[in-house]
Each structure stands twice: as C-alpha cells, then as structure tokens.
Amino acid sequence: MTPTPFEQHPVSPGSDPFTPLVPEPARQEPVERPEKLRLRVTRPGPNAILLTAAGEVDSTTVTRFREVLLPRLSATARLLVVDLGAVEFLSVPGLELLRYAHSQAFNRGMLLRLVVNTHAVRRAMWQTGLDTVLENHPTVASALEAVPEERVPEGVASTGIAESPGSVLNGER
Helix, strand or coil: CCCCCCCCCCCCCCCCCCCCCCCCCCCCCCCCCCCCEEEEEEEEECCEEEEEEEEEECCCCHHHHHHHHHHHHHCCCCEEEEEEEEEEEECHHHHHHHHHHHHHHHHCCCEEEEECCCHHHHHHHHHHCCCCCCEEECCHHHHHCCCCCCCCCCCECCCCCECCCCCCECCEC
16 A cells, blocks of 8 residues: 555655755744833823823723723813824723713813814714714814813803803803
8 A cells, every 4th residue: 555645754854855945933032012002191281181092992902091091080180181083993992981081070070072083983982972972172282272270060150050051151162
C-alpha cells in the first residue's frame, strides 16, 4: 500500500534543492492597540470644566467614561462641557450615562453642555430623543459662551422664580 502524501515523511530543509529555506518567524512583541477611548479634562476658566472624549463610547469603555465624568459634577465649576466632537461611536450605555449626568448636574445647579458635531453622535442623540433634552453645541467655543456666575438650576431665574420654557431673561436663554 502506497502512503498518502500526508503520511510521507517530509524532506528536511536544505536536503532538496527545490525546497526553499524558510527562516523561522521572529518573535514579535504584542502590538499595543491604541485605546478605544481617550479622555482629557481641562479647566478653560474658573467656572468651567471641559471633558474631551475621542474614540468610542461603548460597553467596554463606558465605565472609564463614567469614572472621569461623574466626579466632575461635584466640582465647584458652574459649567461642564463634554466635547464629543471626536467620538466615532456612542452606544446606549454612553447615552444613558450622559442622561444621568445631565440630571445630576441639574440637581446640583450645574449646567451640562455637549459638543456634538459628528454624524454618529448626532444620529444616536436624535434616535433616543436626547437631542431635545441635552444642550448641544456645534463647537467648544459656543458651549463655553455665557458661563453662569452662580450655580442656578436651568429653568430657575436668579431671583429664584421659575421661568416658563419660552421666557427670556436679560436677553439670554
């Protein structure tokens, strides 16, 4: 019985002129993947905090996002701007975190503004209806305009009298 090609003994390299010498692959160190979510916190003014996010906010990165975002709500600043301008993907847990952060900011008399200028984030916000709940701005500069000097919840005038949704005080809204 003739052995099948798989049962034949291989020819050792170098003994056959038609078998090329193939060097053993070199061991490579594992390639470090760039982080899926990069976060940076700056203080552009005494009453404002800017949290810049870049990458993806998904189920694997939302915990880290939460750990950086939520402590900023207890700061003495009156405005927290979350720049999502370089976020390529925003999942449901990320959206829920932003909604929660908004309610916590409101309860503490702080304003939370988002910078939303990518299609992926705009679409996620629109699909969940958060685009009508959370204050969105196209640029960081516009989100940092009109930093309140006092920690006053949205919808309450500096006199402590609740405003109606359409009212304008001192030409601002």
